[in-house]
Structure formats: C-alpha cells, structure tokens
Amino acid sequence: MTPPTHDHAPEPAEIEAILRGRHSNPFSVLGMHARDGRPPVVRVFAPEAAEVSVIDAKTGRTAATLDRVDAEGFFSGAMGRRRKPFSYRLRLRAGDAEWERPDPYAFGPVLGELDEHLLAEGRHEELYRRLGAHPVTHEGVDGAAFAVWAPNARRVSVVGDFNAWDGRRHPMRRRLGGGVWELFVPGLGTGAIYKYEILGVHGEVLPLKADPVAFAAEHPPATASVIAGLPRRDWQDEAWMRALPEGTPTQKPVSIYEVHPGSWRRADGDRVLSYAELGEQLADYATQMGFTHVEFLPLSEHPFTGSWGYQPTGMFAPTSRHGSPADFAAMVDRLHRAGVGVIVDWVPAHFPSDAHGLVRFDGTALYEHEDPRLGFHRDWNTLIYNFGRAEVANFLRASALYWLREFHVDALRVDAVASMLYLDYSRDPGEWVPNRHGGRENLDAIEFLRGTNASVSERAPGALTMAEESTAWPGVSRPVDQDGLGFDFKWNMGWMHDTLQYMAQDPVHRKYHHDSMTFGLHYAFSENFVLPLSHDEVVHGKGSLLGKMPGDRWQRFANLRAYFGFMWTHPGKKLLFMGGEFGQEREWNHDASLDWHLLDDPAHAGLQRLVRDLNRLYRETPALHARDCVPEGFEWIDGGDAENNVFSYLRRGAEGDPPVAVIANMAPVLREGFRVGLPAEGRWREVMNTDAEEYGGSGAGNGGRVFATTPGAHGRPAAATMTLPPLGVLVLIPEE
Template identity: 65%
Template sequence: MTLIDPGTADEITSGRHGDPFSVLGLHGQPDGTLVARVFRPGAEGAQVLDANGKRVATLEPVSDGLFAGPIPRRKTRFPYRLRFTRGPDTWEEGDPYAFGPVLGEIDEYLLGEGTHGSLWDALGAHVRIHDGVSGVHFAVWAPNARRVSVVGGFNDWDGRRHVMRRRGQTGVHEIFIPDLGEGAVYKYEIMGASGEVMPLKADPVGFGAELPPATASVVRDLDGYDWRDGDWMAARGAAHRIDKPISVYEVHLESWRRVPEDGNRSLTYREHAEQLVGYAADMGFTHIELTPISEYPFGGSWGYQPVGLFAPTSRFGTPEDFRAMVDAAHAAGLGVIIDWVPGHFPSDAHGLARFDGTALYEHADPKEGYHPDWNTLVYNYGRTEVRNFLISNAKFWAEEYHIDGLRVDAVASMLYRDYSRKEGEWVPNEHGGRENLEAISFLRQMNEQVYAACPDIMTIAEESTAFPGVSAPTDHGGLGFGFKWNMGWMNDTLRYMAEDPINRKYHHDKMTFGLHYAFSENFVLPLSHDEVVHGKGSLLGRMPGDDWQRFANLRAYFGFMWGHPGKKLLFMGGEFAQPREWNHESSLDWHLLEYGSHKGMQNLVRDLNALYRATPALYEKDSKPEGFRWIDGGNASDSIFVWLREGAEGSAPVLIVANFTPVTRTGYRVGVPQAGYWVEKLNTDAEGYGGSNQGNGGGRASDPVPAHGCDQSLEMTVPPLATVFFELSQG
C-alpha cells in the first residue's frame, strides 16, 4: 500500500502544500481501509490513540516528521489523539486535521458577500469546544494567499505545522487547534500567490496583543464578563440627545497619571477605573474620551496608527481589565467615548500592509493608497470586504465593550481625494471631482449600521472642512454622524485669545463668526490634544500678559466656551492650566494643584460643568438658532460680548457677559428681555478661581431703562478678563 505520494509528502514537509486537510488526518482509501497521516517535526515515532487512550495504530516514518499508516479494523473516522516519542520523551497532542470546519454555510455566504454583520464572531481566534474537544478556532481573510498557517510557541513558530483550510471562494482560511487556550501567542505565516513567504502577520481581528514592542497576537476569550451596567445601558440613549448636556474630558491613558515610585509606569486599566473615573466624575464631566485604545505599535502615534483594531492595547492590561474600566465609568454616571481610526493604518510589516502579498486592505496605487501626512496607508473603501471589516469593528466596540461613542478621526482626510496632495498626486473620482465617493458611501453605511445595531450611542466626526451635512441623517443626504467637532470655532477663538487685549478690537469677528454657522451641524466645541502639541504650547501658554492676566484670560475663555452653543470637550491638563506643552511620555503636572491659580482653574472647570448640567438654557437648544440671541455682539471697542441662552418653555434664560480686556467696567448697562432679578450664577473673576473678586453682589435687578433694543436693562460691574453668567430668578 502506498501510504502517501512522494511528491505530496515533499510538499507537506516543505510547507508548500496548499490543502493539507486533503492529506493529513484520517482518510478512507479506495479499498475501504482507513489511513492516518501525521506531520510532527521533531518526533521520531507516532501512534494513534482512541478516545480511551488505547493505542490503535503505530505509524511508519515517511520522511522527517511525517508519519503514515493504516488503521486496523477501522473504516470510518473516529475521535483520536496522537502520541509522539523522541528518544526517552513521550507526549500527546490532539490532531488539528481530525476536525471538520467550524464556520457554517451562512458564515461562508456572508463572508463571501462581505456583509457579515458580526465579523468578529467568525474571524479571529476563539476559545471554544469543537466536537467535544477544547481548543482555539482561528480564521483569517487572505484571498490571494497560496498558504496560510497559524504559528506560535505551541508549534515552534513552524509554518509547516498548522496550515489552514481554505473556505471556498470566501478568501477565508480556518483551523481548529485542540489543546490551546486563553493566552496563547500567535501570528499568521502567509505564502503569497507566487510562493514568497510574507513577514509574520498579527491577526487583523485578534482580540489581544503582546505588550509592545512585541507584535504578536494573543488569544483572548471575550465570553464570560459579568457586566453590571444594566441601568446605565438602559438610560444612556437619553443622555446622548442633542438637547442634553455633554461635557467630555479627553484623555491619553498613558500620560494622564504615572506612578513615579514604580518606575514611572502608567496606570493600569483597573487603576484608571478608580482614579480617572473618580476624578472625571468629581469634575462634573459627562463623558471620558480616550485617544485610540486599539493596539498600536508606536507610542509616539498616541494610538492614531493602530494595527490591532479589535484589541484593546495591552499597555494597561487585558480586555477584561478594560471592560472593568468601562463598567466603573458607567457606575459613576460617565459615558466612555473612544477615538476610532478608519482613515489610515501604518505600514508596519506585521500589520495589514500587503497582508496576503497583495494590496488587500489598501489601494494598490499610492496616489490613492498612501497618506503623505502620516506616512501611512489608506483603506480601500470601495472594497466590500474592507468596508465590512471596518464597520464590524465599529459595532464590535459598542457591542462587546459597551462603548458609548465613537469619535471618528481625520474624517476630512477621508472625504477628499486631494487631501494634502499636490496636483498630479491624486486620482479624481469617476466624475472628475475631488470628493472620495467611496469613503463618503462608507461613512454613511457605517453610521447607518452602527446606529441600527446600537441606537443609543453616538458617533462624532472630527471634520475640519465645510463639507455639508456631516451630522445630518443619511436619508436627508448627510453623512449620518450624531455630532461634529467645530474646528473653525476652535481655530478662530484661539487666535483671538492669543492677541494682546489692546489689539482684540481688530479681531472681534473671530469670536462672533462661529454663530453664523453654529446651528448648521450638531457641534462639539473641542479644545483637544491637537491644540497642545507640536510647538503650539499649552492653552495657558497661548494667553498674553503677565501671570495673573494669562490665568484670567483662560478663565474668561472657558466661560465663553461653556456659555457658547455646542457640546464641550477639554483635553486633560487644560482643566488646571498646565503651563507646559503636553508630552505623551510623562505624567500631567499634578503637583501644580498645590498652587492657588491652578487649583482655582480646576475649581472653575468643575463649577462650569455643574452650572452647565444644571441649567437647561445652556444646552436644550444647542442646535437651534432660537436658543441663542445676541444682546450686544458688536462692541469691538470694549471687546465685550453679551448674549442670551434660552432653553425649552419654562426654563429660565441665561445672560452671559464676557469682557476680554483687563479693564473693569463699572456702571455698565446691558439690555435684558425680561424684567426681574438676574442672579449672578458664576463669575470667572471670583476669588475662589484666582480672580480679583469683582462682581455684582449676587445679582442685579432690572431697571425700566431701554438698552440694546430691550425695554429692561441691568446696570452691572463687568470684571476684567472675565465671563459672568446671570440667570433670571424664577422666584
């Protein structure tokens, strides 16, 4: 009997055989006998054992590590294990080629179509019981590969050992490896169509990763976490409406707070669950936003060049630890938003770049597939499988980790084919235009599917152009985001604040221009990490004047921001006026809170959040023009801005007066639409914030003196470099 064809044996032992499932394992022969073939490099002998551990057959060595032999008195497949020997050593293993496919016909159909709604349930590495045996099922998309193998310490990183089964025309390869479990370290070895072996690849849908700079994937079992946030999940949709207060604390976990006495390490997820969550809740924020936590190789990218989109970075712990942090945030009444990066990916050899030897996830043409700003690669949004991969990832974070929002990074770079490209360096769309029609279609589809799966979360676009309808519904021609960052407001107002007060009268429009378009989108006002890096300095460092004036300027600016229509976002450190530029490699300067000016700034931000959340007029009509009214928006000579915020019927109106000169205005008259007593609810010049404590003794009663087109007015003191909030008393 010929147990194996010599040519086939050579292909198996050299790792060139593309379908070892047709060779290895148990196979019936034309004469009705059953033959076993096993490849185990390093073994000198091999036996087949039945389910009771009884020897069924001893196999003959065919070539180095390859064994074969007939199975006496057996004509059909049966459960078995393998016993190997090498010198005096003996060990047992399960045979991966004894198991049939795990993915079903529906999975195969949806994978082939590129419409699998829960891609992570099919692909990746899953701890499971298959045919009564415990192990790990691996599945990966590599349609142009000649061979795909799982490699790791469990097989000496030998790509000949666990060659995967190709699933029809889906491009997916899968294998069930018995005896493996949680914590196994692995990669994929891929042989391209022309026979070249690629650099080892991390799993695109892997749920865990090694601690950088190591780059392998790690098997993580996502089942079994005991979520305790049922009340939060049931109610969070109401907190994400455009007529609710949303104040976001943006955080880079690696540098928020470090532990000097322990090698200056970063906090773990579970330490953040206690310290960060407790701090953000005490400060009155409604949400924490995390810079990208998907696994990323280069710390200097702050997470914006991710490789493992389905794996929370191992820098701070395990997936279970990350879930515990989200759970703790929800218990404290805080939502968790993550920055999500579908716009580009790094070209690291272990990542998605030329994954199966071809431009699989990216465009082949560098005019479309290369991003000059970040030296990264651009996803091919026109490929159905790539869209499925990205949209499934967005849903994954919402469904598996209870994430409350996705802030989508660099949307502008996705929308335009000529973004940061010179003439001749980009490819026009099919109509000859600059819009990236495939990316636009992808973003719409992403928002539709994410909101269909989790209607109570929110998606937020970082979009810096005037592209219309970013936060409009897709059935109205929009992109379908819940909110959009107002980058124009941020740029204009920061430029204004950097001016010496004596020159601000010439730049008055920078503070008012945003109101011309403030209600065209559902805006978030962002003072993000991007404003305190790359030589821009800190927020405090941008303020002019001596020390007192710089702090006063920033306090007034925060007051202006919290009184302005739009949700709020502040990057960590800004809340206590860290004077130096943010450095991702070191902790925030928490020791500064020993000083009154910094502590005062922190007190102010806490009180602004409290006032904002308790005052419907400051948020209920954020996206409606009837919620805002200029009382005096044209006083450029004094650099004073006065406006009114109004909420739904029955809520008290709020008057905001902002003075951006160091001159105290006494006897200053401001028109108000209603007679009554206007309570001074917050004054950024208060002594507790580090100010000069000039104010209005708790409030002012209106006089029947016309001003600013109103029949009533208040005569007040407007403190220097300060913003003051007045609310009409309902008593």
C-alpha cells in the same frame, strides 16, 4: 527525496509540498482518510517526534503505529483491519518523552456556509464572532478556532510557541467561497500567543502577520497576537445601558474630558496606570469635576507609543499597555457605575506600514490600494483603507460595532474624517485620482461612513458617533436618510481656531479681531457641534492653553478663565483635553504625567475649581445645553461691541426654562456702570463670575445680583447697570 514504498503514503509531490510549507490544501493529505473498502490511513507531519501512534479515542488502544516515510517527520499508516474512520488521538515519542494530543486534521470546519457567504459579500456585521482566534469546544474537544481572510494567499499557517513558530506544522483549511482560512487547534487556550505565516500570491513567505481580528496583543514592542476571545464579564451597568437610548443627544449636556491614558497620571516609578487604576481614579475625578464623559485617545493596539494610538494595528484589541480586554471592560463598567460615559477615538482612515500589520497582508494590496495616489498618506506615512472593497468596509464596520456592543462604549469619535472624504486631501495636482464623475470626493469613503453610521444606529441603539472633520462638507451630522453622513456630532474646528487666535491677541489689538469670536455663530447651527480644545492644540510646539494667553501671569490665568466661561456658555457641546482644566503650563508630553503638583498653587487650583463649577452650571441649567444645536437657543444682546472687547448674549432652553444672560469682557479693564439690555425686569442672580476670588480673580463684580429696570437697552425691554470684571465673564439668571 526517495519515493515512498507504502501504499498508504501520498504521492511524493504531496509530501514534498507539506515538508516545504507549500501545500494549499493540507486537509487533502493530513489527517484520516477513508479508502474504498480498505483500511483508512492516517498521515501526520510531526518533525518533533521520532515515533507516532494512532490511539482509538474510545478504547484507548493503539490502532496503528505509523511509518516514518520521510526523515523530516512525515508519518503515514493504514489502520489495520478497520474499514471505517473513527475518532482518534496521536501518541508521540521522542527519546524518553511521550505525550498525546488530538490531531488538528481530524476535525471538521468551524465556519458555516452562511458565515462564508456573508464574509464573501461583506455583510457579516459581527464578523469578529467568526474571524480571529476563539477559545471553543469543537466536536467535544477544547481548543482554539482560528480564521483569517487572505484570499490571494497560497498557504496560511498558524504559528506560535506551541509549534516552535514552524509554519509547516499547522497549515490552515481554505474556504474557497470568500478567501478565508480556518483551523481548529486542540489544546490551545486563552493567553497563547500566535501569528500567521502566509505564503504570498507569488510564492514568497511574508513577514509573520498579527491577526487583523485579534482581541488582544503582546505588550509592545512585541507584536504577536494573544488568544483572548470575546470579552465576557459580569456587567453591572445595566441601568446605564438601559437609559442610553433615552432622550435626544443634542438636548443633553455633554461635557467631555479628553484623556491620553498613558500620561494622565503615572504611578510610582513612572509606571503607566492599569485599566483598573484608570477606572477608579477617572471615575472619581470626572465625577468630582462634573464631566459627563471621558474620551480616550485611541485604545486600539498600536506599535508606536508616540503615535498616541492614531496608527493602530489592532482594530479589535484594546492596547495591552494597560491590561487585558477584560480589564478594559471593567474600566468601562466602573465609569458607567459612576455616571460617566465613555468615548473612544476610532481610526478607520489609515493604518501603519509595520510589516506585521495589514500592509500587503496576503502579498497583495488587500486592505489598502495598490496605487499610492489612492492608498498612501504622505502626512503620516500610513496606508489608506480601500473603502470600496466590500470585505474591507465590512471589517471596519464590524470594528465599530465591536467597541460599542461588546465593550459598552457609548460613542466613537472618528478620526481624520476630512482625509477620508477628499481624494486630493493634502495632495498636489497630478498626485490624486479623480472619482468616476471626475470629482475630488471619495465616493467609496462616503458610502462607508454612511453605512457605518447606519449600522451603529440600527445595531447599537443609543450609541453615538462624532466626526473630527475640519472642512465645510455639508450634512456631516445630518441623518443618512436625509442625505447626510449620519454622525451625531461634528467637532467645530473652525470655532476652535478662530477663538484661540483671538485669545492669543494682546487685548489692545482684540478689537481688530472681534469677528473671530462672533463668526462661529453664523454657522453654529448648521451641524450638531462639539467645541473642542483637544490634544492637537497642546503639541508640536503649540505650547499649552495657558501658554497661549497673553499678558503677565495674572492676566494669563484671567484670560483662560474668561475663555472657559465663553466656551461653556457658547452653543455646542464641550471637550477639554486633560491638564487644561488646571492650567498645565508646559506642552503635553505623552511620556510623562501631567503636572498635578501645580494644584498646590492657588492660581491653578482656582482654575480647576472654575471648570468644576462651569460643568455644574452647564449640566444644571437647561438654557445652556437643551438648545445647543438649534438657533432658538441663542440670541445676541450685543455682538458688535468691538471697541470695548465685550460680548453679550442670551441662551434659551425650552418653553418655561429661564433664560441665561452672558456678558464677557475680554479687556483687562474694570468697567463700572456698564448697561446691558435684558429680556425682563427684576433681579438677576450672578450665578457665575470667572473673576471671583475663589477662582484666583480680583473679586470684582456685582455682589451676587443685578437689577434690571426700564428703560431697556440693546433692543430689550429692560436693562441692568453692572460692573464688568477685567478679563471676566458673568452669567446671570432671573430670580423669578
């Protein structure tokens, strides 16, 4: 390279660093620079131009035509007789084309010192308001402000169609305090695609990276980020949001319909539904079926559809498979206006190793651990977040708050909590690193979970968190200030496994497995539980819920109806994966719609009708939900009748609420003259019979009521003689 002869040009090494994309401080070279008592100089790297002029922004006059000091497109020039810096634009020419644009290196920083300080300390609870790409007006000019955390990078550039994906053209300004890089690019707005080109710690150019705090992304398999800004809409769910903090969650009815949005229903041509279509159709269906909430499998952007969203790369970006962030917000709004809450699966446990994602983001193990014994999940071939790094914990906490505050999501179901809590999770001896006390507990993850739940409680009043946690870890749903993890609810995986194992038995063998149905009551009130029949039970060769049931076709439907009757009357909130409510027969396929045509069959339609009526009964009957999480809400009438495969129990609400008696006959045998102890004499109304003809059953029952008289039975002051339908559940409520 020939040294420049112009006194306004920088040193050849500086020019060379710009041309080779190796300069870590481009603002020290590019843009306008004052010189003591001499005309300021402007320096521009514009390889797309043959000529560059500086235009006075106020007068529109040409202040100077810059000298091309390098063949690759580095321009420099002094501003004539001027002595002070001034506002300017650039006019560029190439052949017959001429255009003007502001100079990105003429603008001051976007981030403030407080932002820099909070980001460095990991205390910026709303970091998404500063990091990412935001359409803004900066110093009177419209454009996009970019900011990204990459503390070990030597250089970071924004690239996209707007600069031919050339990382030399928009290198960013480094904020030294927290390792954040920022740049305002004038003229860019919503919809522009971009990535970051990063020069790693060892001087290597990394694969182009998507923005960790992007609010939108291209439709997979494309992987670029999309400028979207924070979601803004004219929300119409004010009444819903005002009521959200009211009452005690454990005392409310919670019946969740778990949905994979890509396969719940498909449109003509097997097209996945848009957020708008999902909002309309789910609002109608969930309301018709009586579910209180819809829970979506993860909606964070993810590259591989077959991961169902559980390997996300965009912790702030609703997947573009169904529309824009604004479309997602509108879907939430629509569900709220229908009286349906929205739960989103959130995945802070791990992330995929796709090259455009977080893996070795700045050339180092930034978000993950360097040591694979701490940082790699063998089960899922994913990377584990370094929860002990303040900036990483801050990033994840901010993601949680983003979904709750900006999208009005009502609750986060936190995936794979068990894998976070234990350092030896799914690892053999010698394949994990003990904590500082020599134990297996992941102290950093514990602190992160507690901190996140505390932040949600403080900054998103009324919003809930639910843990998918499958071990006996104590206090998962106990408040943080009581030494708990701070979740509002925990999935009861033990109940699900035990009861499904029982229901899969041929009834002739069930008496030997009776405790599988009763054991859950020994710990039912140790946590605030959700009873989950989730997507995990209908994949990977497990078949469908209906397919797990034994017997002939009639018995399989009867078994599933009885199981639902048992579940909806058992202590704990309810969750059912889509398709279970009408008896989907084949295993769930994420690439195809549910088999809605099955509802043409009376057996399937009857099962759906039962779930609708169970939801209605559960919501309208305080004894079935108000004390779901305290022992005062449940009493066995007879939990030991293994020989008959019969379970009978009472559910109680608050003082003054009528009790509910439940009698479940899990044998395919009609039992007539069966005497059951009850707490009071008089008529008891049969408000539910899962064997009713309208549900596809035999119609055996008690004509709608039973009569309790003395003497009592089962230690109760009264008893009623009744008929127990085969594979049926009865629910009784006193008439007075």
